[in-house]
Amino acid sequence: LVYKWKARLNIHGGKQEYGVNYWETFSPVVMWSTIRLILTLVITNDWFSRQVDFVLAFPQADIECDMYMELPKGVEMAHGKGNTHVLHLLKNLYGQKQAGKIWFQFLRQKLEQIGFKPSQFNECMYFRGDVIFLVYVDDGIFVSPKQLSIDKAINDLRKQKLDVDDQGDLKDYLGV
Numbered sequence: 297l298v299y300k301w302k303a304r305l306n307i308h309g310g311k312q313e314y315g316v317n318y319w320e321t322f323s324p325v326v327m328w329s330t331i332r333l334i335l336t337l338v339i340t341n342d343w344f345s346r347q348v349d350f351v352l353a354f355p356q357a358d359i360e361c362d363m364y365m366e367l368p369k370g371v372e373m374a375h376g377k378g379n380t381h382v383l384h385l386l387k388n389l390y391g392q393k394q395a396g397k398i399w400f401q402f403l404r405q406k407l408e409q410i411g412f413k414p415s416q417f418n419e420c421m422y423f424r425g426d427v428i429f430l431v432y433v434d435d436g437i438f439v440s441p442k443q444l445s446i447d448k449a450i451n452d453l454r455k456q457k458l459d460v461d462d463q464g465d466l467k468d469y470l471g472v
Contacts, residue, residue, distance in 0.1 A: 304352070306391035307365045317363050323396030326420035326430045331437070334421075334428060338439050338466075345466035346438045346446050350403070351459040353434035354395045357388040357402035365389075396433065403431065403458075410452040424449065437466060 312318050338345050350356065363385045367378040375381070388398045404414065412422035412429060422429040427440045427449050438446045453460050 304390050305368065307363070307385070307389045309391045309393045309395075312393050317361055318392065318394045321393045321397055323400045323433070324419050325432045327418055330418045330421055331430060331432075334430060334437070334439055335466075341441065343439050343441050344443045344446055346450065347463040347466045348436045348438065348450065348453075349461040349463055350434040350436070351461050353403075354390050354392075354399045355387040356459060357398050359385050359388055360394060360398050363392070399434070400431075406453065406456045406458055409456060410449075412449075 335345075337343065364382040365385060366382055367373065369378070371378070373381055388395055388402075392398070407422050407429070408414075410424070412424045412427075415421040415423065420431045422431070425445060426442060427438060427445045429449065430437045430439075438449055440446050440449075450460060450462055
């Protein structure tokens, strides 16, 4: 049974030119050894955990530079067609070579604004008081000895205008 329909507008990253509309593309993700270590701490210390997903993560961030894209097939505009008009992008889109990097920088800034500090060991692990947050692209794990600390962290992210889906207690993470 289909339980969810999804669609995304994607830009053709293969048409981008280095030095013109993209420069750096690297975006870090949390290391699996870090995930295993933190999950071991959760189990052995009987801590709380929560899994979150950032809904349509990449378009939550603004675009890095002026970018334009062709109208997708089947899309008609009131004042033009695909052969005469293009779209001026305002938000970071899936398919851009630098989309992951732009999203990561945006999320990092939001996390730091609410008091999270990145780890010196793994730049995708953040600390705030008794809360640890791990991020893998647009999926995250909060762990803490206190459920209220996790609740507050998620609410603080939402106050930063981030669209966060609270997926509850951690049962599996990225299929693991």
